[in-house]
Amino acid sequence: MSRIAVIPGDGIGQEVIAEAQKVLAVALPGYESTEYDLGARLYNRTGEVLPETVLSELDEHDAILLGAIGDPSVPPGVLERGLLLKLRFEFDQYVNLRPSRLYPGASSPLADVKPGDIDFVVVREGTEGLYTGAGGNLHTGSAAEIATEESLNTRYGTERVIRDAFERAKRRRGHLTLVHKTNVLVHAGGLWKRTFDEVAAEYPGITTEYQHVDAAAMFLVNRPHTFDVIVTDNLFGDILTDIAAAVTGGIGLAATGSINPDHTHPSTFEPVHGSAPDIAGQGIADPVAAISSTALLLEHLNRPDAAAAVNAAVERELAGRDSGTKIRTGEVGDRVAADVAGQLS
Amino acid sequence: MSRIAVIPGDGIGQEVIAEAQKVLAVALPGYESTEYDLGARLYNRTGEVLPETVLSELDEHDAILLGAIGDPSVPPGVLERGLLLKLRFEFDQYVNLRPSRLYPGASSPLADVKPGDIDFVVVREGTEGLYTGAGGNLHTGSAAEIATEESLNTRYGTERVIRDAFERAKRRRGHLTLVHKTNVLVHAGGLWKRTFDEVAAEYPGITTEYQHVDAAAMFLVNRPHTFDVIVTDNLFGDILTDIAAAVTGGIGLAATGSINPDHTHPSTFEPVHGSAPDIAGQGIADPVAAISSTALLLEHLNRPDAAAAVNAAVERELAGRDSGTKIRTGEVGDRVAADVAGQLS
Numbered sequence: 126m127s128r129i130a131v132i133p134g135d136g137i138g139q140e141v142i143a144e145a146q147k148v149l150a151v152a153l154p155g156y157e158s159t160e161y162d163l164g165a166r167l168y169n170r171t172g173e174v175l176p177e178t179v180l181s182e183l184d185e186h187d188a189i190l191l192g193a194i195g196d197p198s199v200p201p202g203v204l205e206r207g208l209l210l211k212l213r214f215e216f217d218q219y220v221n222l223r224p225s226r227l228y229p230g231a232s233s234p235l236a237d238v239k240p241g242d243i244d245f246v247v248v249r250e251g252t253e254g255l256y257t258g259a260g261g262n263l264h265t266g267s268a269a270e271i272a273t274e275e276s277l278n279t280r281y282g283t284e285r286v287i288r289d290a291f292e293r294a295k296r297r298r299g300h301l302t303l304v305h306k307t308n309v310l311v312h313a314g315g316l317w318k319r320t321f322d323e324v325a326a327e328y329p330g331i332t333t334e335y336q337h338v339d340a341a342a343m344f345l346v347n348r349p350h351t352f353d354v355i356v357t358d359n360l361f362g363d364i365l366t367d368i369a370a371a372v373t374g375g376i377g378l379a380a381t382g383s384i385n386p387d388h389t390h391p392s393t394f395e396p397v398h399g400s401a402p403d404i405a406g407q408g409i410a411d412p413v414a415a416i417s418s419t420a421l422l423l424e425h426l427n428r429p430d431a432a433a434a435v436n437a438a439v440e441r442e443l444a445g446r447d448s449g450t451k452i453r454t455g456e457v458g459d460r461v462a463a464d465v466a467g468q469l470s
Numbered sequence: 471m472s473r474i475a476v477i478p479g480d481g482i483g484q485e486v487i488a489e490a491q492k493v494l495a496v497a498l499p500g501y502e503s504t505e506y507d508l509g510a511r512l513y514n515r516t517g518e519v520l521p522e523t524v525l526s527e528l529d530e531h532d533a534i535l536l537g538a539i540g541d542p543s544v545p546p547g548v549l550e551r552g553l554l555l556k557l558r559f560e561f562d563q564y565v566n567l568r569p570s571r572l573y574p575g576a577s578s579p580l581a582d583v584k585p586g587d588i589d590f591v592v593v594r595e596g597t598e599g600l601y602t603g604a605g606g607n608l609h610t611g612s613a614a615e616i617a618t619e620e621s622l623n624t625r626y627g628t629e630r631v632i633r634d635a636f637e638r639a640k641r642r643r644g645h646l647t648l649v650h651k652t653n654v655l656v657h658a659g660g661l662w663k664r665t666f667d668e669v670a671a672e673y674p675g676i677t678t679e680y681q682h683v684d685a686a687a688m689f690l691v692n693r694p695h696t697f698d699v700i701v702t703d704n705l706f707g708d709i710l711t712d713i714a715a716a717v718t719g720g721i722g723l724a725a726t727g728s729i730n731p732d733h734t735h736p737s738t739f740e741p742v743h744g745s746a747p748d749i750a751g752q753g754i755a756d757p758v759a760a761i762s763s764t765a766l767l768l769e770h771l772n773r774p775d776a777a778a779a780v781n782a783a784v785e786r787e788l789a790g791r792d793s794g795t796k797i798r799t800g801e802v803g804d805r806v807a808a809d810v811a812g813q814l815s
């Protein structure tokens with residue numbers, strides 16, 4: 126039986142996760158869940174973000190489903206670093222996966238794109254680069270202050286995520302784009318490029334391409350249909366996936382997985398959107414991204430049929446909306462769950 | 471008399487710079503120019519990119535007008551680092567300025583934007599951050615390889631570019647957005663944010679805002695009209711300005727200045743586009759970006775009226791085009807130069 130740790134989190138996280146669980150109940154019948162109350166409330170009550178005991182308990186699960194964390198009452202960065210990034214590093218979630226699709230019914234800010242035109246995934250490295258926290262400040266607050274940030278990259282870390290990306294490209298349209306900034310970041314860029322080229326030699330069936338991050342950012346806006354799989358470092362991936370979310374209709378619909386492909390620790394699945402305190406508690410948050418994150422979870426737990434059923438149901442849900450459609454959080458979950466149930470029965 | 475060093479460079483660089491000089495001849499009558507043959511040809515002939523003697527000569531000029539450099543025959547990065555970045559660092563060009571405007575006649579990939587809707591400038595730091603080359607590789611080529619890149623930031627360097635951005639915001643619509651990634655890059659982000667907040671206290675008339683780089687990348691796509699001036703670090707600026715170019719119709723039209731605001735060394739002005747070897751020599755390259763870069767040059771040399779005349783002429787040139795218009799490089803330069811001459815006579 127699959128054991129899922131559920132972290133609803135803050136704001137609309139609570140509401141959308143309830144809907145994701147409705148869908149999971151039919152897509153992964155009998156799954157066991159444990160709920161963890163982490164986020165702004167725990168932090169404001171105890172000053173703790175992720176107690177060691179909770180981290181160990183989470184580690185006993187097959188996957189983590191997370192709603193959203195963040196609240197104006199908590200200083201910026203505390204929950205992000207203490208929870209989200211901590212999980213990525215502690216659980217060795219080295220594949221940060223972000224599928225980008227333009228769904229029928231979703232509205233892109235781009236002119237001249239139709240549903241189906243945009244369909245790619247970004248494989249973002251999740252445990253290295255500028256995200257390790259290395260660096261420091263000297264003479265802080267004085268006119269002489271200096272601050273450094275260090276990007277740490279290993280052959281081990283780049284190779285494993287590049288291999289994962291090649292495997293995904295093989296299961297998709299067979300085109301993989303490496304994004305970096307080799308003309309300026311020669312040290313890390315060299316490592317990434319050499320590793321990429323070496324692994325590419327093992328995948329003669331995959332067409333490959335290299336783009337500088339600035340060019341890739343532009344191409345995501347003016348020719349997003351040319352991408353299939355993108356592999357890139359931690360920080361570039363952070364930026365590119367938000368552009369990807371923008372061109373496919375906003376982060377409201379995007380889902381992400383912080384994945385440990387070796388299953389040595391649980392992976393985390395979540396909507397990309399935040400806790401949206403301004404609309405929390407009103408039952409009007411769109412749970413589609415949270416529901417889509419269960420499809421990524423199902424894929425990771427090797428349930429491709431269930432994952433496909435959730436994706437198909439989400440697509441129908443979005444296609445059935447028009448610009449005037451008012452979201453009722455609970456109704457969306459009911460509709461999608463019923464659709465999934467129908468498909469799997 | 472103003473002394474301008476002209477580096478036509480490679481590919482279409484040669485062609486578009488000739489047009490920029492036509493315009494400069496009427497906008498800055500009697501300026502003296504020295505042409506420098508730098509780029510792929512020099513490199514392929516001598517292995518040199520920017521000889522020290524040439525660097526000293528360039529330093530005797532009031533400004534540098536550059537076409538484009540780069541050719542498939544030169545290994546990637548060599549000319550970029552050896553010429554463009556070298557000039558930025560040697561000449562302390564700490565303000566990398568990129569205006570973004572959606573011109574009438576230009577076609578944005580965004581739906582629902584009209585000319586005039588997008589009008590902002592990015593003030594990108596040009597001499598620090600991840601562009602210093604600090605970092606290295608160890609055990610290169612082996613399974614044990616590591617690679618580092620170090621972002622170096624000083625109070626001195628952040629404060630001067632932030633002050634420049636506040637001054638520009640004062641001359642524009644009075645809104646300044648700081649972009650960084652303070653929730654992850656706490657060391658450099660802390661320095662940038664504290665410096666920004668301190669300088670902001672001296673500018674009560676400027677409204678300020680902070681955005682994480684991933685959010686800013688998204689907002690440039692789905693609400694670009696909300697920006698007036700953006701100030702950010704070297705690498706973030708590199709990425710954001712390409713998104714900005716994309717939403718305003720492509721890098722074909724964008725111009726940039728690598729500016730030393732203190733005039734202790736010359737500043738460089740250039741189109742953002744590359745050398746486009748595929749269309750070089752045919753007389754069909756659009757010189758509008760190169761011409762726009764002369765407007766930035768004129769502003770820097772304190773000729774606001776001449777700069778405004780060039781901008782107005784460029785705007786009319788673009789407004790007069792439609793999607794079927796075939797560019798003849800030489801005719802564009804003639805038209806814009808005549809328009810500028812008319813305005814200034």
Ligand SMILES: CC(C)[C@H](C(=O)O)[C@@H](O)C(=O)O
Pocket residue numbers: 205206209210363653654684
């Ligand atoms: C919240 C933040 C630390 C995080 C990141 O930068 O990775 C977020 O932007 C994301 O993309 O998951």
Ligand SMILES: CC(C)[C@H](C(=O)O)[C@@H](O)C(=O)O
Pocket residue numbers: 308309339550551554555708
């Ligand atoms: C060519 C390259 C080194 C340069 C940069 O990264 O700054 C370019 O992309 C730019 O934006 O001027």
